[in-house]
Amino acid sequence: MSELKEPILRIPETVKDDTFAYRDGVKKYLDGSTSEVAFRAYRVPMGIYEQRTVGKFMVRIRIGAGLAASGQLRRVAELSKKYGNGILHVTTRQDIQIHEVKIEDTPDVLESLLEVGLSPRGGGGNTVRNVTACPGTGVCMNEKFNISPYSIATAEYLLQDRSSFNLPRKYKIVFSGCAEDCAYASVADLGFFAHNENGENGFSVYAAGGLGSSPAVAVKIEDFVPAGEVLEVAEAIKRLFDKHGDRSNKHKARLRYVLKRIGIEEFVKLYQQERAVIKKEGLKGEIPEFRDVTAAYQKSGESGNGDVKVTVNVLPEKTEGLFGVRLNLDLGDISADSLAKAADIADEFGTGLIRTTQLQNLLITSVRGSDIEKIKSALSGIGIDVSAVDEPKVVACAGASTCKLGLCLSRGLAEAISEKLGEAQIRDKGREVVRISGCPNSCGHHFIADIGFEGKAKRIDGKLMPFYDVLVGAKTYEGQGKLAERIGSIPAKRIPDFVAEVFAKDVKAEQLGELVKSYDISCGEITDDYYYDYGASEAFSLAGRGPGECGAGVMDVMRVDIDEARRAIKTASRAADSGKKNQSLYNAVVASARALLVIYGLEPKKDREIFAAFTENLIEPGWVKASGQKVLEQAVDWRMGDTDSIEELAPEISELAERVEELFLSLDASLKFKAEPFAQKKESAGAESKSHLADLRGVGCPMNFVKAKLALEKIEVGEVLEVLVDDGEPVRNVPASFVAQGQEVLEIKNAGEHFSVRVLRKK
Template sequence: MAQINTAFQLPQSIRKDTLAYRQKLKVFLDGQTTATAFRACRVPRGIYEQRQAGEFMVRVRIPAGMVFPGQMKRLADLSRTYGNGVLHVTTRQDIQIHELKIEETPDVLESLLEVGLSPRGGGGNTVRNITACPRAGGCPDEAFDVRPYAIALSEYLLDFESSFNLPRKFKVAFSGCSQDCTLASVTDLGFFAHENDGSNGFAVYAGGGLGSNPRVGVKIEDFVEVDEVFQVAEAMKRVFDAHGDRANKHQARLRYVLDRVGEGEFVKLYKTQLEKLRQEQLQTPAIRQISSTSNGGASSTARPQPANGYEDWRKNNVLAEKEPGEFTVRLRLDLGDIPAEDLEAIGSLAQTTGEGFARTTQTQDLLLCRVREEDLPFVFERLGALKTEVVNTAGPKLVACAGASTCRLGLCRSRDLAKAISTELRKKDWPIQLSSEAIRISGCPNSCGQHYISAIGLQGRAKRVGGKLVPCYVVLNRGLAKEAQARLAEQVGVVPAKNVPALISAVLKLLVGRRKEQQSLESAVADAKEEIKKLTAGYSHIPSIDEQPEMYRDFGATVEFSLAGRGPGECGAGVMDVIRLDIDQAKEALNNAKASSDAKGKSNALYGSIVAAARALLITRGLEPSKDRQIFAAFSEHLIEPGWVAKETKELLDQALDYRLGDTDDIGHLEEPVGRMLVRVEELFRSLDANLNFRVEPVSKQSPKEKPPRDAEHVIDLRGVACPLNFVKAKLELEKIAVGQVLELLLDGGEPVANVPASFTEQGQELLEVSQCGECFRVKVRRVD
């Protein structure tokens, strides 16, 4: 294997695992494993299916964001040979190769291995890429260079099989100072570099995260010595492993453990693990300082005269580093995309100048660091020759998630909105400041675009106007990632998508005049809070479809905005929002009916409530009928017939239809059945899992054909199930697994935990563990016979 320059050394276990993947794929392609089983094998290896069926994406982890010329060339080659020729930098410093065929993935993985790269842990319930400040080593604000620790911790954690089988994903970030360019304050485990009495160490935060239920991390360590990062990370990983909710993917992340047990208990759990680990004498990899690997070729070439635009470029895209005479050059990428040939060219450039490699950033850009001042004109010239425009960049940085154009559950087309905002802002001549601050856009509440920590953030949402859906965005302000001061953005209003570019333009215009020298965007936004609120309100009106039909179409879409076809995927939070809307509407109508003294008004309100309640869940079945009759028919077919809703509801719908058709004048007596229907609909709504399956039992004995998928692990959540039915269910589950395998149960305290484990022992099964996690208990039983 060719010797490749790199900082991070892939553990042997990952090499072995990568070479074993080809056989696993073969077994699947030969039809010997199911697609579901194979999915469980490929996703933790960072191989995802894209929205287009049959197209795959490989997410390659780039520890600490350092990517070397040989690696860049290989990524470019692979993208050109097998993929679509465009690489994508993610907000967690990974690089993705898109549009691969599944048959090609073993070649891609093995080829990446040759240059010391792997997508292992790029997806699934694993330790994800460990990130670090993109300017670490050169940033004037940093306490010290955090990269060696991010690299060594990656090498340490990735060597354990347990790191690839956690309750959910586990993200770790290292920030060199409190400014928190890595978002360590809102991640599962975040390290902040500090110097204390001459020794280097970290303040540590844990349990933060964005996503559909965001929260800021809590401090678990004031200061630990740098060489203790392994113990700290391993301890928190074990807390997560033991207490993360494996039965409910929705509430599995570390922040839910924190929510469940409370901050005090959370820290105690961690400290207990840490004490144990301190006794254990971990085998940890060496911590190696990162040095420059550039051949300095640039400095020996003839220096070009600074060309046109050089000064603007320097002002906007070049930052001084702490070492005098050394500079960081930013290559601003449009939403993280970069053509393969450009990535390769940047690799060659890095080889001859700066530190010898490039960095990926949390704002989806690339950086060249430690570039000597005399090399800047040369770098400028070479960058100008790229296919991508990275020299003349203007306007604020936009970060967006994949959005509804490619993500299966996105509500709004966030990338198209980002482009529309760019176009709008290009009309103006904005004074630009080089900073990591960005406007962040998520197409749905899942926050992949990290809008919650943005000074100005946007989150996709659908609104219903006159029975039609309108693509909208929630406008959020004053989010901030910063050590000890992190805060989630607050909502200031909701505007239709088509008004967003104009609103952003107006807000920035307002701020340009106000923002003081060195003032952060967050603080400037805070100062103008009330005015921004007013501006937002001014843009929030939604005209009728006849007045302005384009309001009812999303950016980049030619047809009316619709949620039909949005199916199960990674997450369903956007769809949840829309369902909530209907349920609220149904409730309101029911309340109006109850309050109404006039028979006609009461009947009308009840009818409205029935329609909204019947419509609410249809989207989860991929349906979006608009006519009442179709809504009733679809509800009957997809919710009543499979047994999700009681049969009596069919009569209710029939009577509602009679009323609609004028066969009956009064349906006031239906108040109670409507209430019952609504209760059931809401119950089903609350039970929806990530794949949009209901997790409650059907009301009738006909069970639906499609059962919720079972997690790969043998886990059953019996919280809320009384004795002895909990034992019955656990026993039935145990009978399904092979002798020697282990079943894990979650039980309520009191009678359940007193009876169920004892019953298993009585029946000759082996009880391995009973441990408390929060208010419930985790029990592990091995099947003996």
């Protein structure tokens, strides 16, 4: 701590206690007294995620307001080298992540971080996430006033209360120093914009924004609140969220769904009610002071800006003679050694403060103009070229290479775009940003990009191809926030050329749609390479992306077939020509049969294989009526020329297509059908029957156990009941309660958004 001139985020005592208790939690997990599942629910809100490689963990450290002291970063670098893979990652929410840490080392990491005033608590899970601020806070020429005291105090206030770690979903708070919105308050759960009215500092307040699936721009809930009242505002929204957020459905839990459900008027009314209660009763807990942290890290400027050349990497600050120097990191990554040296450089030429930015860069502020050349040469020593005139920044999510949810290899595409822009010598003229998400989950924030890409898969000539939707026209500016709009889709392999052309020719917004068309699938030759994603040695496939993973992108693939079946049926009904009628009906059968096979990780190419897979996975388990088999068989007969017509089967084919669509629409987040299966012939007297199911997702404790127990009483001793429960408390408690009552829990399975618990009735 001695290295800190002034603590930046004062870690509340409760968080310290939880951090020290964590070691014991890990011990219990390692000695087997805590289950995998229970431990996961405990670990994630501590800011520790398991990576795609089993047994490797990521520690996400919150960097409050994006302000880190050099000593803190040296410690982070040291820990990454000692326990992780030696590479740090700066996130779009100003966190810093240590990767590839072994679980048994995580307590050491957490405690060591705490020594320098850092904590990952709330880095993940349904918690108050890092409270961010624009990277230039305190030094930016445009800011209305220094907002970091408010950002930091808000975090300090909320973090001390343990209820902040058990919200319906995550709660992201953002402070922007002016309407330009470098911090993206326009799309936050709670966004503050600094204003000065009649000499008083304060904020306009926006709420219920967010990216991710069904993104939304935040709406205004306050024109102006005095700066001193931000804690009350943040607490009021937290209470509103806590009371009205939908805990039963993780996909509809964020604050924006509350707004969508009740409407803006009711939302504001509820907010005002919470504020009134807080006004009357006062805030609970300790009220942190609004400390100007940056002041402790300030130094005097010098007259004149000298001959410093202002670029995107070297920007003047409000104090004359001082500059901010941007360390452009490729996709937010920096080696531990470089980070440690960057910290030293910040000490030498800056004020010992380094900022993390929303574009996944680092920023050393308050460098004297006369030192610019020296810092440039120091930074070049760690491979950072400040003089380089940079191409537009490309931001990408982790993508399918490491993320279990990803469809496309977004990082590979990002590299290809950067390379292309470099080759074409495209310059960044301001805040031009390309953003890529490998799937619709939007971790690459493509909805707020100048040009955004959203990964998906498309079937071209019967084979899947990596594809991206193109989004343009986003705006993040106070009161004018606008999400990017989809203007078309293009194959992944055509994107670098497309992006280069957009930037090179300065294509006008209204012409972008046309340009997309010239890159879409209808133009130019499709080579085999198009079926391989960036850096992939195998043809693009969704196989293996089975249940348990978020199915957002897989859904699109299924939708393609379902639409195709529907179209074919329509065509058949209109076709005058009998040959065309039959062919269309046949196509409808194939598309219907193929649509849902992706769920099972299957991608059969031949019709015969498609039909066989459909029979095995959908007809036999009872998802589709047994009569569907007859449809398949007669379709094959027609195909083989054994019958002349399947026209009279049109009603059955329609029924089949409708059933498939019905099943599709009933898919839950873990890609399981919620639709009722048809009664099936009993499989040979198996000991366990699958039909006993109690879906208790969305039911809290203890009612979930009450209902599960009632369901168990209804089955015979020796039979098995499958119970679906939510993550967290439910999955910790329900199986344990069954065991306590002498029943046998056969299995607890993570099914993505929920858990499946199989209980054998013993008595």
